[in-house]
Amino acid sequence: MxxxxxxxxxxxxxxxxxxxxxxxxxxxxxxxxxxxxxxxxxxxxxxxxxxxxxxxxxxxxxxxxxxxxxxxxxxRCLDMDGADNFRDLGGYPTAQGSHSRWGRLFRSDRLDELTADDQARIESLNISTVFDLRSDGEVAMAPDRLPSTVRHVHLPMSSDVAQQRSMLARIIDGTLVKFDNDDMSSGYLRMLEGFGDYFIEVINEIIAGNRVLFHCTAGKDRTGVMAMVLLGLAGVPDAHLLDDYELSQQYRRPGTDSPFREKIRSAGFDPDDFETMWQSPRAVMRLTLEGFQQRWGDHASYLNWIGVSDETIAAARAELCTTGFD
Structure with missing residues (x-):
């Protein structure tokens, strides 16, 4: 059976x-x-x-x-003392009848508070490259704490939807009066349009046979878009892309939204009008995938559009996916 x-x-x-x-x-x-x-x-x-x-x-x-x-x-989620949303992207079924391979592709939130034990855990996973998707300012303020064996590559996927502090300033000065699921998904689509070269760089690292970790600050927006692209490349159906995105809500650090909610309230605004900023509701990724399909059709067409050949897609899938049920 x-x-x-x-x-x-x-x-x-x-x-x-x-x-x-x-x-x-x-x-x-x-x-x-x-x-x-x-x-x-x-x-x-x-x-x-x-x-x-x-x-x-x-x-x-x-x-x-x-x-x-x-x-x-x-x-799915690995125990880390200094990170809360550190996840292995293995085990998802694909349209080809295989699964995404465990231990190949990892995603996380911020890595600037990693302990020595966390660094040892990363070494034991044989992760060779960490792609840091945060802005220049975020990296300067809170640089990653990584083992010396790991290569750090900075790919700043700067976006207004991913940087709560800059958005907070716009809320307080009255230029941003709401922020909902449509606004977040629109920001994700702008990332897909603007950062194709970054996706290609990560794909090339995967094809080289290296185990890869990528992260931003909360591990849900920039990281969520990168995960969507890579799992989509592997052939993971949209239903599981939604599952993976939504998991960040489960693993996010409790209370991380409290300072932003309080500052918004102190400025005379209702924090509930902006709660999508610090959440990862399934509806946001569903809207993103709908816009993605309207714009590019399917994942292979999108990858072709940013300059990834069918041969490169096949090579990346060979690294990311099991053969059958193994």
Missing amino acids: TVTHINVVTDDDELIVTWRGGSPSLSVFVSADPDDPGTDVRAPDAPGRTVIARTARRQYIHLFEPEQGFIVAAE
Whole structure:
């Protein structure tokens, strides 16, 4: 019986792994490598469920179903002391019948508060390149704290929708009287129109076989657009692009919006008129995808439009996607 709907969640010091389907012959392998199941193998604790003790090193769960082969899963959001929205973009199904590969592509919020333990975690993930999408001012004010083994590449995807401080000034001086889902999605479409060269640079790094992390400050706007482009390139359907975007709302640091809400209120405005600024509602990415389809049609057409050839798309997919169910 085919294994589907694998889910890995954290419960204190344990990983709870659940799935649907599978035969009595199914085995569970646990390793620190998304591509190698290793030799730590066990039987499930119960049909469709097993519990695994967590370790300091990231763990990948390899379910082996004899009629299907290996199916890999892991926690979506990684534990970091100095980042809250650090996520692995593996495990999403694609239109080609494969999945995005775990351990290849990561997204995050700000990295300027990473601890020494966080830096060690990044090294253990074998991430070779970090693409910093923040503005020049953001980088100067709060430079990334990265291990020396990681190359830092600055790609400033400057946009008014992504920089709350500049928008706050416009709210206070009365030039911005509201900010809603339409405004945010329009800003995302401007990023898609204006930063094709940046997307190409990240795609080329992926084709080179390197593990990549990209981030901005909140990890939802500039980072969300980059994730949409790369997962779309991999062939991930729009429904899962919406899921991935919306997850930032779940993992964002509690209270990060409070200073902005208070300043807006103190200036005599209603913060609720601007709440899209610090949220990641599903409707924003849905509007973005609708505008994207009206403008370019599909992801391949968009990539061609910014100068990515069909051959390059195929090469990037080969790096980003599994073959079948492995």
